[in-house]
Amino acid sequence: MRKKIVAGNWKMNKNLEEGHQLTSEVVNMVKDEVTSAVQVVLCTPFIHLNSISKLLAGSKNVMLGAQNCSEHASGAYTGETSVSMLKSVGTQFVIIGHSERREYFGETDALFAKKVDAVLAAGMTPIYCCGEKLEVREANNHIKLVTAQVSEALFHLSAEALQKVVIAYEPVWAIGTGKTASSAQAQEMHAEIRAHLAGKYGKNVAEEITIQYGGSVKPDNAVEIFAQPDVDGGLIGGASLKSRDFVDIVKAMK
Numbered sequence: 001m002r003k004k005i006v007a008g009n010w011k012m013n014k015n016l017e018e019g020h021q022l023t024s025e026v027v028n029m030v031k032d033e034v035t036s037a038v039q040v041v042l043c044t045p046f047i048h049l050n051s052i053s054k055l056l057a058g059s060k061n062v063m064l065g066a067q068n069c070s071e072h073a074s075g076a077y078t079g080e081t082s083v084s085m086l087k088s089v090g091t092q093f094v095i096i097g098h099s100e101r102r103e104y105f106g107e108t109d110a111l112f113a114k115k116v117d118a119v120l121a122a123g124m125t126p127i128y129c130c131g132e133k134l135e136v137r138e139a140n141n142h143i144k145l146v147t148a149q150v151s152e153a154l155f156h157l158s159a160e161a162l163q164k165v166v167i168a169y170e171p172v173w174a175i176g177t178g179k180t181a182s183s184a185q186a187q188e189m190h191a192e193i194r195a196h197l198a199g200k201y202g203k204n205v206a207e208e209i210t211i212q213y214g215g216s217v218k219p220d221n222a223v224e225i226f227a228q229p230d231v232d233g234g235l236i237g238g239a240s241l242k243s244r245d246f247v248d249i250v251k252a253m254k
């Protein structure tokens with residue numbers, strides 16, 4: 001049975017005090033209200049990871065994630081953060097390949113492949129994001145593009161390593177726009193990604209991979225999206241900044 005994972009991507013939001021408050025609220029609500037086996041991940045800004053890690057110490061199912069990492073192990077890379085630094089403060093997940101990293105920082109699938117390797121070598125879980133822009137979908141090239149993103153960043157991995165990766169399908173046109181993919185569009189792409197994984201690694205391996213959906217997930221659309229058979233959780237941006245909304249989304253994952 002593949003894991004169900006709902007992760008919040010805070011992006012560049014929340015100062016330290018606000019981040020602590022949000023974390024405490026989420027931890028308490030999850031403890032009191034979440035009965036399913038879903039794993040919850042808070043992907044905070046780098047600077048908060050160390051202290052938020054301590055706030056999560058007593059929580060069984062709320063885990064710590066980063067939003068990026070360097071592909072390099074150490075050295076003269078001003079402003080960068082290595083996987084061993086992340087690991088040393090208790091980070092368990094690292095988002096790799098977010099569309100904002102592609103768009104604003106010029107990062108490529110070749111780079112993401114190296115970052116995925118670094119995260120796995122450090123014993124953490126990469127959440128690898130893929131997804132098409134609107135013009136690609138309108139030209140009906142979305143499946144081709146997304147499966148190519150998956151191949152380029154992940155297909156150098158062994159089957160054993162691949163099974164430690166989480167994939168997040170995030171159509172770029174749905175991120176932060178309030179325009180979510182329909183549950184049918186999400187299911188179609190998740191099934192295509194899984195079939196693509198099966199083509200390379202076999203059905204048994206593909207069936208074990210958690211594939212999250214991300215893009216304007218809110219409490220009122222989460223139930224329908226998460227009910228799709230190939231949707232195993234969500235990567236949540238804006239709605240992860242409000243504890244009530246985020247935990248309601250977590251509760252939608254059965």
Ligand code: PEP
Binds near residue numbers: 170174239
């Ligand atoms: C994201 O940035 O990963 C995301 C899904 O954002 P939002 O939920 O705000 O669309």
